[in-house]
Amino acid sequence: MNIQLTYNRRQTTTTNVGGLLIGSEHPVRIQTMANTSTNDIEGSVAQAKRCIDAGAELLRFTTQGIREVESLSQIHQQLHANRFNTPLVADIHFQSDVADAAAKVVEKVRINPGNYIDPARKFKQIDYTDEEYQTELQRLRARFVQLLNICKEHKTAIRLGVNHGSLSDRIMSRYGDTPEGMVESCMEFLRVAVAENFQDIVLSIKASNTLVMVTTVRLLVWQMAEEEMMFPLHLGVTEAGEGEDGRVKSAVGIGALLADGIGDTIRVSLSEAPEKELPVAQALVDYFADNQSIRYAHNTQVCIEDHTVYYTNSDTDWSLFQLHAAAECGRLLWDHHCTELVLNNDHFAAEDLERLSKDILQAARVRMYKTEYISCPGCGRTLFDLEQTIAQVKAATSHLQGLKIGIMGCIVNGPGEMADADYGYVGAGRGKVSLYKGKECVLKNIPQEEAVEQLLSLIESDKQ
Numbered sequence: 001m002n003i004q005l006t007y008n009r010r011q012t013t014t015t016n017v018g019g020l021l022i023g024s025e026h027p028v029r030i031q032t033m034a035n036t037s038t039n040d041i042e043g044s045v046a047q048a049k050r051c052i053d054a055g056a057e058l059l060r061f062t063t064q065g066i067r068e069v070e071s072l073s074q075i076h077q078q079l080h081a082n083r084f085n086t087p088l089v090a091d092i093h094f095q096s097d098v099a100d101a102a103a104k105v106v107e108k109v110r111i112n113p114g115n116y117i118d119p120a121r122k123f124k125q126i127d128y129t130d131e132e133y134q135t136e137l138q139r140l141r142a143r144f145v146q147l148l149n150i151c152k153e154h155k156t157a158i159r160l161g162v163n164h165g166s167l168s169d170r171i172m173s174r175y176g177d178t179p180e181g182m183v184e185s186c187m188e189f190l191r192v193a194v195a196e197n198f199q200d201i202v203l204s205i206k207a208s209n210t211l212v213m214v215t216t217v218r219l220l221v222w223q224m225a226e227e228e229m230m231f232p233l234h235l236g237v238t239e240a241g242e243g244e245d246g247r248v249k250s251a252v253g254i255g256a257l258l259a260d261g262i263g264d265t266i267r268v269s270l271s272e273a274p275e276k277e278l279p280v281a282q283a284l285v286d287y288f289a290d291n292q293s294i295r296y297a298h299n300t301q302v303c304i305e306d307h308t309v310y311y312t313n314s315d316t317d318w319s320l321f322q323l324h325a326a327a328e329c330g331r332l333l334w335d336h337h338c339t340e341l342v343l344n345n346d347h348f349a350a351e352d353l354e355r356l357s358k359d360i361l362q363a364a365r366v367r368m369y370k371t372e373y374i375s376c377p378g379c380g381r382t383l384f385d386l387e388q389t390i391a392q393v394k395a396a397t398s399h400l401q402g403l404k405i406g407i408m409g410c411i412v413n414g415p416g417e418m419a420d421a422d423y424g425y426v427g428a429g430r431g432k433v434s435l436y437k438g439k440e441c442v443l444k445n446i447p448q449e450e451a452v453e454q455l456l457s458l459i460e461s462d463k464q
Contacts, residue, residue, distance in 0.1 A: 001304050012233075015232050018085075019085075022202055024232070027285070030266060031281075032275070033061070033377065034047050035274055036380060038061045039068060039380075044061065045075055045079060047275075048086075050275045057086065057087075058087050059089065060088070061091060063091055064093075064095075064098070065098055069098060088108070089159065090106050093166075096111075096116055109147075109157075109159070113185045114163065133174070144193075151198065151200070160189050164205075165207075167185055179216040179219050182207075182216045183216060183219050183223050187227075202231065202233070203233050204233065204234035206238040208374045213237060214256045218257075218260070233265075234265045234266065235253075235257050236268070236269050238376070241270070244322065245363075246269075248356070251326035251363075252326045252329070255326060256330040258288045259327065259331045267281065271407075302328070304338060307339050308340035309329055309333060309338045309341045311329055311332075311344065313344075316347050325343055330360065338366075341360055343357045368401075368402045369401070369402075371397055371399075371404075374421050376409050383429065383430045384409070384448055386409055390407050396453075396455070406423070408425065421436075422438065423458065433451035435451065435454060435455055437462075442458065
């Protein structure tokens with residue numbers, strides 16, 4: 001069966017972020033997030049300039065407290081003084097008062113519905129009566145309206161950013177750790193915004209598991225349509241990793257949704273310098289922007305037989321070929337219930353094509369061939385050298401087939417985003433690391449210089 005590749009952009013409303021218009025009437029925007037400490041004003045300004053020069057149309061900074069808000073205001077002023085007018089986004093977790101303050105100094109604030117008013121997830125089952133649940137929703141509404149009013153006054157946009165790993169215990173009590181729960185976590189806030197006539201909103205639902213990510217975003221689109229909402233969407237695979245693995249995994253998740261016509265802004269989250277994310281994001285955007293009705297992009301042919309996808313593409317650049325193949329094949333594997341993938345391209349060696357096909361199958365969670373590393377891109381909350389640590393962990397564990405190992409910069413999304421990992425390495429403070437087995441923290445606050453060896457010992461002890 002030959003497959004005709006089509007691309008029809010989902011229609012959305014337009015969101016204004018400091019003059020940058022986001023939605024279906026505008027190009028898909030690309031963005032990244034600084035990994036400097038926000039309080040390092042000089043370093044943050046320098047990195048911001050590099051990212052903007054590399055193509056960033058939005059730039060996000062972690063904003064843990066009021067001190068970071070003040071620093072972000074100075075970063076904003078210095079960038080504007082140097083004619084770098086790219087909108088800045090404050091990334092907020094846990095502290096709603098910080099969101100209020102940040103909304104007065106930058107063009108957009110990102111809040112996480114899972115921890116905006118709710119405490120950090122405890123991974124405990126808490127039973128709420130219907131009355132108690134409604135009381136919590138009223139508390140959510142009252143607090144969120146305060147932020148909406150500030151944003152209206154200062155013409156500040158909002159991103160509602162749901163992460164798979166940080167659903168509130170309240171949502172978990174009703175929906176569990178499910179796509180339905182992730183969607184409801186977003187919709188609770190969105191309904192308040194609509195009732196308050198606040199329109200400058202972008203939504204994101206992210207996960208490190210590409211299948212969960214795609215399934216959930218599709219469900220959110222359906223739910224919004226049911227409630228006659230058409231807000232734009234931001235796409236990303238939360239903890240994609242680095243190198244070819246990170247690029248392939250990002251392309252599988254983001255590409256599947258772009259192929260659906262879903263997505264108005266994207267970020268490719270790599271455990272590398274943020275400016276390295278942008279060419280990858282731009283390549284994905286360009287691929288789907290070539291023709292918005294019917295694509296025969298790059299002389300691509302697709303055939304599906306006996307649960308196998310046969311993908312043929314004449315790209316001559318390997319980096320582009322792997323992105324294009326991953327972007328198309330994730331959706332094809334899932335939607336056609338395929339379990340095998342054969343890549344064809346006369347420009348590349350057969351062994352490289354076979355390796356890439358396996359990487360795509362693994363990124364799509366169809367089949368595991370090797371150790372998978374769920375590693376965050378890092379941000380101002382990360383208190384150790386993430387790239388160096390990933391290299392050390394990989395060197396010690398890459399021979400272990402079929403394991404999933406999380407390498408997370410901090411506790412904010414760490415335990416949740418690596419919830420399906422077998423083991424986890426999570427930053428616990430300056431020079432300190434906690435190790436996880438599944439969702440359980442088994443070693444707390446151990447010295448960073450001992451952490452990799454301790455992780456390996458933990459894995460080896462479980463094999464005995």
